[in-house]
Amino acid sequence: MHVKNVSGSSRFPKPKGYDSWLEYWKAHTGSNPYFCSAENCLGTDLVGAHVQKAYSDDKSWYIVPLCSSCNKRTDSFNVNATLVPVPSNL
Numbered sequence: 191m192h193v194k195n196v197s198g199s200s201r202f203p204k205p206k207g208y209d210s211w212l213e214y215w216k217a218h219t220g221s222n223p224y225f226c227s228a229e230n231c232l233g234t235d236l237v238g239a240h241v242q243k244a245y246s247d248d249k250s251w252y253i254v255p256l257c258s259s260c261n262k263r264t265d266s267f268n269v270n271a272t273l274v275p276v277p278s279n280l
């Protein structure tokens with residue numbers, strides 16, 4: 191799945207009931223990732239990044255675990271992880 195970062199998403203509040211967006215992603219997938227989910231990236235300083243699907247009419251926001259440098263990428267890139275929808279009731 192090709193995605194791109196939602197710019198400026200760090201200003202969004204963390205989800206109710208979770209310490210971070212990464213915790214939110216883990217709770218919804220049952221996964222506990224060690225490496226960044228971007229293809230060919232072995233970064234381990236993970237955050238729950240806000241992304242959109244690239245090349246898609248779907249403009250919804252999703253969470254995926256990315257390392258801090260991938261979280262700053264401005265290109266679109268492939269991730270190997272479940273996209274967990276951001277709740278619309280923030």
Ligand SMILES: [Zn+2]
Nearest residue numbers: 226231257260
């Ligand atoms: Zn990365």
